Amino acid sequence: MRKTFSNIIEKISEDDKIIFLTGDLGFNAFENLQEKMKDRFINTGVAEQNMIGMAAGMASKGFKVFCYSIAPFITFRCLEQIRIDVCFHKLPVFIVGNGGGYGYGIMGATHHALEDIACMSSLPNMTCYVPSFIEDVGASINEMMRNDTPAYLRLGLGKNNPGEQEMYKSINTIFLSHDAEVTIVALGPVINNAIHAIENKGLKNKINLFSITRIPIDNFDDGLIQSIVKTGKLLIIEEHVERGGIAESISINLMKRNIQVKQFKSLCALGYPNELYGDQNYHQVQSGMDSENIQKIITDWIN
Amino acid sequence: MIPENITNLQGKLRLKLIDLYYRANAGHIGCSLSCIDLLIASLINNKKPQDSFILSKGHAAASLYVCLNHLGEISDDELTTFYKNGTKLPAHPSANKFFGIPFALGSLGHGLPISTGIAKAYRLQQNKDSISYILMSDGETNEGTTWEATHFAVKHQLDNLIVIIDKNGLQGFGSIDDILGDTASEEKWRIIGFEVLNVDGHNIEEISNGINHFINSKNGKPKVLIANTVKGKGISFMENKMEWHYLPTTESLYQQAIEEISNFYHA
Incomplete structure (x- = not known):
């Protein structure tokens, strides 16, 4: 799903209100964004709490801000920043966690996110998106952009939807x-x-x-x-x-x-x-x- | 009753603060008195409409409330609800209530990342006229987020970021020197790459001069004004006393405080 995600962001990033922050991750996945978004693509370093606080500051000045890392680091490490800085103020900051669940497999327990939905979904004004299939990624991002409110997007390894395509719902x-x-x-x-x-x-x-x-x-x-x-x-x-x-x-x-x-x-x-x-x-x-x-x-x- | 003949703003707002805390039977007086002059010089005297201002040491909310009251954003009636059930003015500033309070703050170490994000947003918008101000405490520089944000600000050359540190030397349960050492030291901020000025944090002219110097200093370096202050400034029995971070005042101490402030700031 990460490649699909990257391609979609590349497309919508023509909107100069979009900023993409990454916590020093994205090798072999986001080079396209780095090139296309120029100064609106920012590697904020291995500093997730600061990344979320800054995203809230940027969103308060009219930007829509994507914050990317692997799922455990972008949720648990900076939970209070998400709760206060983003959610209390209902700002369009989109938290993107790659490899939810056991997605990072043999990388070990530090890299798994088994409690992320519980943490994120209990926060005020927060909507969680968990695409099941590749087609859901685009639909999720469309909704996040339209709603303009705090969102958490949990990405994993996806396949195509084998069923009937219908309007995207909960x-x-x-x-x-x-x-x-x-x-x-x-x-x-x-x-x-x-x-x-x-x-x-x-x-x-x-x-x-x-x-x-x-x-x-x-x-x-x-x-x-x-x-x-x-x-x-x-x-x-x-x-x-x-x-x-x-x-x-x-x-x-x-x-x-x-x-x-x-x-x-x-x-x-x-x-x-x-x-x-x-x-x-x-x-x-x-x-x-x-x-x-x-x-x-x-x-x-x-x- | 607070005397009405005190026109000097430093005295006038101090009297309002003491009165507010006395009526609310609330603590955090000392830390509000240490930063009230910084708020006067930055928020009231220097901030332009296009700038942003954040009080990151949210426990001094009352000092922000009296300043916004002075600026006409919080009415006298509203101010009397401080600390009461159903108020928009709790001990730490809440979200989405006043234009002058753009963020809920009170958990330390949140303000600097937010202000840094705002400074970067101005840059991305090609906005050269706006300054991102933040007033934080020295104890707050214990937080790791402070140092995450400073490195970003330096790397991104955010000289539109002005950090003001209320350096009263006392934090929650001891002196800053005894706990982690001086995390708000001039050397540390300078070595990271900030432009640093030291000022007397109770001298409005000195603070204003520092801020004005920073506004005109377009050298690619973010700014920090290390303001040396006294916790409880203006009231003899509160000065440099850690307990006045927490204690509410009594009737007799309230009267003494009013008298001392009136005498000191009589102009």
Whole structure:
């Protein structure tokens, strides 16, 4: 998604109100921006807190400011600057974190971001965007620019959307079937594990699959609630800790509506259960959000 | 009651401050008195409409409030709500309430990055007429963000950034020398690449001269005015006393304070 992101920024950066700040990252990815944006592309050094504070100052003078680093550094390291300087003042500062979840794999735990959505989505005036597919990146950026308010964009390794393209929303329908028995909701590119599981076993006519790409979630009634009521079986997948993630948000919404389900499972990032490290897929397996486990859950529920 | 015959601004605003704190039964008097003259010289006397000004030592909010009251942005009625439930004037400045308070500040070390961003924004807009002012405390220079921002400002040659440090030598729980050493020292700021001036932070003319020198000094170096001040300045029993960072005043001390200020700033 990073290359897609870079190409889109290159296109929209003709608008001289756009500034791009990076915390000393972007080798082999942002050279195009550096060349095109000239003095509006600034490497602010290994100093994330200052980068966010400065972005707030620049935004207060009429700029829209993108702040880029890898997901953990651009969120946790400068959380207070995002909370006070950006969010309290509702400024158009767009926090972009690459490699959300276990995205940086074998780089190790310092480079993973498993609690970023919880931190960012709990801040006032903040909208989180988590593209599931490559097509979602452009749609997210369009919305961020249009809204002109604080945003967090979590990028990962994406594929193309295999479902029907529709208008970009908070909850998006990927597969819908008349005979569906299970509802699956996923956040971010980990949805591809569900798609692989479904397609591998030819289960497409048994599943309603939804992606969540924007938080706070606001369109529960565009099909998700109906599907949950109809199937009574709900599987939620997110490469993020359970606390502060989408499983919590959806559960609270269901409680408020007094909706009960027969089967419920939340697959989330469990951290480092065996205290060992590996690539992104290794950690997904450790947390049970790999396609094999997803497939097992679905078939158990259907039979 | 505060005497009405004190026309000297340093005395007049000090009286307002003391009265405000007394009625609110609130602390932070000492740190407001150490920077009130800096606010008069920068915000009231020198800041032009096209400039930006940030009080980064948010705990001295009351000194900012009385200055904005003097400038007509905060009414007398509004000022009486200081510290009360339902106020727009809490102990540290809040967001989105007054044009003269563009940012919520109070967590130390946030102001300098913001002011540096504003100075850089002026540059990108080819705006040569605007100055980005920031008033910060010496204790605040303990924060790492201060040093992140200074390096950026120097590298980007932001000579439109004027930092004013209220150097009263006392921070939250001790003297600046005893805690981390002097993080607001002239040498440190100069070696990073700032143009540095030392002034008496209670002498309006000296402060103004320093600021004017900086405004005209287009040498590519960001500026820092190290203002040597006294915590609690103007009230004998508060001067250089750390406890007046926190203590509210009593009826008898309030009367003594009013009397001392009236006598000292009688012009």
